[in-house]
Amino acid sequence: MSRDGTQVKYPFEFDGRWVLRYHIPYTVVHDGLTHRIVATIFAQPSVHGRIQVNREGQFIAEYDELVAGSTVEITGDTWRVTEVEYRTHIVLERVPEETEEDSGAQAGE
Numbered sequence: 001m002s003r004d005g006t007q008v009k010y011p012f013e014f015d016g017r018w019v020l021r022y023h024i025p026y027t028v029v030h031d032g033l034t035h036r037i038v039a040t041i042f043a044q045p046s047v048h049g050r051i052q053v054n055r056e057g058q059f060i061a062e063y064d065e066l067v068a069g070s071t072v073e074i075t076g077d078t079w080r081v082t083e084v085e086y087r088t089h090i091v092l093e094r095v096p097e098e099t100e101e102d103s104g105a106q107a108g109e
Contacts, residue, residue: 009029024038
């Protein structure tokens, strides 16, 4: 919860970054549904991560072979992996939504 009492979608996000700790389940409520996100990190053949997403107890997505620069989608938002540390955490950074102005499209096109 934020200081003004409103619900936030990602309660663990700070300054556009979300540190997913190794094997710690995170709960996110989106569109009235409960999502659980769990990160796993492997050492072989090189350090890489996996993020599993469940909604209301049902498996909905798995992102494997995650390294810095990989992107994932969680509850409709895009995140970029900035760091994977073995048996510690995966750091996600929010990818800003592209607007028509950002894409170079102009009115009337």
